[in-house]
Amino acid sequence: MINISRPQIGEEEKAAVLKVLESGQLAQGPRVQEFEEKFAQWTDTKYAVATSSGTAALHVALLAHGIGLGDEVITTSFSFIASANCVLYTGARPVFADIEPDYFMLDPRKIEAKITSKTKAIIPVHLFGQMSDMDPIAELAAKYNLTIVEDACQSHGARYNGKKVGAWGTACYSFYPTKNMTTIEGGMITTNDPKIAEQARLIRNHGSPKRYLHEIVGFNFRMTDLQAAIGISQLAKVDRWNEQRKKNAVTLTAGLNNIPGVHPPLVRPGSEHVFHQYTVRVTQRDAALEKLSHKGIGVGVYYPIPIHAQPLYKKMGYQDHLPVSDAASLEVLSLPVHPALSQYELDTIIDAVRSLAE
Numbered sequence: 301m302i303n304i305s306r307p308q309i310g311e312e313e314k315a316a317v318l319k320v321l322e323s324g325q326l327a328q329g330p331r332v333q334e335f336e337e338k339f340a341q342w343t344d345t346k347y348a349v350a351t352s353s354g355t356a357a358l359h360v361a362l363l364a365h366g367i368g369l370g371d372e373v374i375t376t377s378f379s380f381i382a383s384a385n386c387v388l389y390t391g392a393r394p395v396f397a398d399i400e401p402d403y404f405m406l407d408p409r410k411i412e413a414k415i416t417s418k419t420k421a422i423i424p425v426h427l428f429g430q431m432s433d434m435d436p437i438a439e440l441a442a443k444y445n446l447t448i449v450e451d452a453c454q455s456h457g458a459r460y461n462g463k464k465v466g467a468w469g470t471a472c473y474s475f476y477p478t479k480n481m482t483t484i485e486g487g488m489i490t491t492n493d494p495k496i497a498e499q500a501r502l503i504r505n506h507g508s509p510k511r512y513l514h515e516i517v518g519f520n521f522r523m524t525d526l527q528a529a530i531g532i533s534q535l536a537k538v539d540r541w542n543e544q545r546k547k548n549a550v551t552l553t554a555g556l557n558n559i560p561g562v563h564p565p566l567v568r569p570g571s572e573h574v575f576h577q578y579t580v581r582v583t584q585r586d587a588a589l590e591k592l593s594h595k596g597i598g599v600g601v602y603y604p605i606p607i608h609a610q611p612l613y614k615k616m617g618y619q620d621h622l623p624v625s626d627a628a629s630l631e632v633l634s635l636p637v638h639p640a641l642s643q644y645e646l647d648t649i650i651d652a653v654r655s656l657a658e
């Protein structure tokens with residue numbers, strides 16, 4: 301079986317975890333602070349605030365920007381549920397705009413029609429390791445005075461026109477085990493705004509600037525030193541892993557060209573795709589899924605049901621018509637691209653996909 305992801309936990313991570321266990325300081329402490337400082341440096345941002353998950357990072361970031369009851373936030377329906385649920389947690393309403401057919405991300409041309417007097421923010425989701433079309437999105441945000449919260453949970457290290465994730469405002473990352481780097485569970489918020497960083501730190505820790513003093517309603521969304529120790533080790537390797545993901549993607553695309561009904565992923569001109577997922581479009585997706593699984597290829601479908609069509613959202617009365625998102629959910633298929641793949645495994649994946657056309 302060639303798994304769709306294979307988390308890389310090496311001797312450095314094991315040693316770092318042991319050191320924390322032996323230190324007696326297990327919960328949020330010096331390792332979290334060190335991880336935050338190193339992550340801010342790596343993303344060229346001023347502040348980084350670690351959280352217990354990517355979902356918590358998004359939730360805290362929206363609250364730190366003052367998003368709440370009565371507000372609307374525009375995002376994509378073609379994402380993991382957390383990209384929209386984070387808006388619900390604040391009391392605001394997620395509003396979905398359709399996606400670009402080529403890259404599966406928010407289509408800037410579809411956003412303006414969704415803006416109302418209640419719109420406060422846009423959450424572009426940088427899906428599969430590639431960034432949303434940030435220039436036109438940033439133009440709209442400036443025109444209507446909207447906050448941008450980048451959902452970078454799948455795009456550690458990606459770039460758009462030479463700029464890194466996080467250059468447009470507040471960005472949120474996930475370190476779930478399948479991601480380009482992991483802390484097992486964990487998340488991070490980056491920002492250049494000291495007030496947003498301060499507010500995020502308060503919200504993450506029960507609104508508490510110091511022990512047993514509570515200024516606002518907050519949560520326990522803290523990261524532990526154990527997780528941060530793993531994160532520090534992973535951060536030292538993620539650039540190398542991203543390079544390997546990119547090389548694997550080049551190999552896959554070269555091998556998968558000209559197969560009828562199979563369309564390899566496109567890379568947006570001027571952008572650097574870090575291939576969290578290698579997602580092809582396949583006309584007979586479900587048949588391909590079954591055949592590839594049968595051959596031992598760990599395939600995934602991200603995402604089979606767009607968020608607006610989830611039972612939860614239907615119950616809330618959502619009746620969006622988002623034809624590009626709906627079509628994508630029927631045709632996407634992700635193949636293994638992780639950095640631990642051998643040449644033999646890459647060849648096996650290519651042969652298996654080529655055999656679909658036989």
Ligand SMILES: Cc1ncc(COP(=O)(O)O)c(C=O)c1O
Nearest residue numbers: 353354355380382383453474476
């Ligand atoms: C696009 C996107 N947003 C948000 C999240 C939530 O991150 P987490 O699973 O760390 O809560 C994920 C990860 O699963 C994701 O892929």
